[in-house]
């Protein structure tokens with residue numbers, strides 16, 4: 001069994017439905033089978049969704065799309081889009097790490113994304129590049145501290161240790177290496193809340209599409 005098959009089998013033991021898309025071009029075909037025309041849809045902040053053409057697909061007019069990227073919206077209107085996520089039929093996002101043991105780790109600053117993953121939208125569809133699959137939660141924590149958070153902090157021009165040094169400050173001490181909450185004290189810190197999605201009470205509310213390409217951070 002390869003790592004994608006093993007990950008999907010273990011996700012399904014946790015009541016999370018798994019899919020495999022060979023390439024990023026195949027992602028919207030899978031979404032078409034999961035989301036009906038006219039449904040309410042919004043997204044979490046994600047480079048992966050842009051790379052897979054999901055944002056353009058959502059803007060096609062087929063859906064009632066709540067657009068967090070609309071440059072004509074004020075900050076207050078964007079915050080309202082975040083709140084509307086709770087009432088959407090589908091929420092599409094990516095993840096920071098997916099373990100072969102069938103768990104997903106997400107770390108947020110504003111936390112609208114992890115809020116929607118945990119509760120609210122009727123279904124949550126997570127698009128994950130194969131580069132984000134790790135062996136277990138310890139590796140997932142390291143992935144956040146060594147890759148996801150530093151690259152996002154740099155992209156967002158945050159004033160944090162990781163944006164400058166390319167790794168979380170907590171990695172400088174063996175005692176805090178695997179500790180999720182350990183980190184910097186910057187006002188710009190983007191690691192504020194940590195969610196491990198394991199066994200789900202609502203079967204298949206969360207769906208994970210693993211893409212056979214490297215995507216996002």
Ligand code: SF4
Nearest residue numbers: 149162168183184191
């Ligand atoms: S806790 Fe601070 S230094 Fe560590 S990854 Fe997060 S933002 Fe960067």
